[in-house]
Amino acid sequence: MNTRNIDYIIVHASATEHGQEFGASDIDKWHRARGWLGNGYHYVIRGDGTIESKAEGHRCRPLDKPGAHVGDCGPGWNRRTVGICLIGGLRKGKPSDAFTSEQLDSLYYLINDLDAEFDIPAGNVIGHRDLIEMTNASPKACPCFDVKPWLVERDAEFIGAAPFNDNFTE
Numbered sequence: 001m002n003t004r005n006i007d008y009i010i011v012h013a014s015a016t017e018h019g020q021e022f023g024a025s026d027i028d029k030w031h032r033a034r035g036w037l038g039n040g041y042h043y044v045i046r047g048d049g050t051i052e053s054k055a056e057g058h059r060c061r062p063l064d065k066p067g068a069h070v071g072d073c074g075p076g077w078n079r080r081t082v083g084i085c086l087i088g089g090l091r092k093g094k095p096s097d098a099f100t101s102e103q104l105d106s107l108y109y110l111i112n113d114l115d116a117e118f119d120i121p122a123g124n125v126i127g128h129r130d131l132i133e134m135t136n137a138s139p140k141a142c143p144c145f146d147v148k149p150w151l152v153e154r155d156a157e158f159i160g161a162a163p164f165n166d167n168f169t170e
């Protein structure tokens with residue numbers, strides 16, 4: 001059972017080139033090299049859509065512990081959030097939203113899973129840059145796409161698909 005009160009999901013990107021194969025163990029090394037306590041994200045989603053987490057044996061922050069991913073937005077934010085990092089976010093060194101469809105499918109699945117567990121308030125699944133804007137922290141492109149409209153679109157597709165699926169449920 002989870003002991004934290006989580007009311008926001010924050011989406012990040014690793015700021016590595018799309019198509020480069022990295023995962024939680026790499027992020028763990030990079031964060032340790034900066035003197036941090038290892039990977040500060042709770043979930044990492046690889047280019048092939050694999051979701052890495054502590055529960056699955058990967059070097060990620062356990063879900064019941066605060067992460068280290070939104071410290072730049074002020075005190076308290078790491079405590080009340082879940083941090084998800086998509087691998088990629090850059091094309092030729094510039095911010096790019098060219099994540100794979102497998103990654104975005106996994107992100108949508110994971111968000112719904114977390115929402116089922118924590119009952120995240122509507123509108124509280126946002127990108128790092130959205131939280132930066134809310135808190136007047138110093139600007140970053142992360143996660144290199146607009147999470148809110150993307151999620152609205154995915155939800156609409158999901159609802160749109162429901163009557164079709166209903167044909168098979170009886």
Ligand SMILES: [Zn+2]
Pocket residue numbers: 011012013069128142143
């Ligand atoms: Zn970020």
